[in-house]
Amino acid sequence: MARILVIDDEPDVVRLILKVLSGRGHVVQTARDGASALARVKHEAPDVILLDSDVPKIDGAEVCRRIKTDAATERIPVVMMTSSYIDIYDVGAEGGPDAFVVRPFAREVLANVVDRVLFRRSVARA
Structure with missing residues (x-):
C-alpha cells in the first residue's frame, strides 16, 4: 500500500484515478492546484505523486521542478499526466518527472506506471 497524491483539477479524471488506485489498496489524496499541492507534499x-501538466496557480512543470530540486522532496517519484506527447519534450531533464502518462489513458496503463515507479523507489531504497 502506497500513499499517492493526485494533483488534478478535473473531477472526472480524479474520480477515475481514485477508483483505479484505491482498488489496488493505495491511499489516495488529492490537490486541485499547484500551490496547495506543494504545501501537501511538504507536510505529507x-x-x-500523479501530477497533471496543466493545473491552476502553478503549472505542472513548475510544481515538478520545485519538488525535484528540493532536498526534502527530490526522491518522491512524480508521474506527469499530459494530454500531448509534445508536452513531454517541453519538460526539461533537470527537475523533470520520473514517468509520463498520456491522456486519455487506460486504467491498466496508469496502474502499471504507478507500480513501476513504486518498484524503482523500493529498489533505490534497498
Whole structure:
C-alpha cells in the first residue's frame, strides 16, 4: 500500500484515478492546484505523486521542478499526466518527472506506471 497524491483539477479524471488506485489498496489524496499541492507534499511526503501538466496557480512543470530540486522532496517519484506527447519534450531533464502518462489513458496503463515507479523507489531504497 502506497500513499499517492493526485494533483488534478478535473473531477472526472480524479474520480477515475481514485477508483483505479484505491482498488489496488493505495491511499489516495488529492490537490486541485499547484500551490496547495506543494504545501501537501511538504507536510505529507507521499510515496508517489500523479501530477497533471496543466493545473491552476502553478503549472505542472513548475510544481515538478520545485519538488525535484528540493532536498526534502527530490526522491518522491512524480508521474506527469499530459494530454500531448509534445508536452513531454517541453519538460526539461533537470527537475523533470520520473514517468509520463498520456491522456486519455487506460486504467491498466496508469496502474502499471504507478507500480513501476513504486518498484524503482523500493529498489533505490534497498
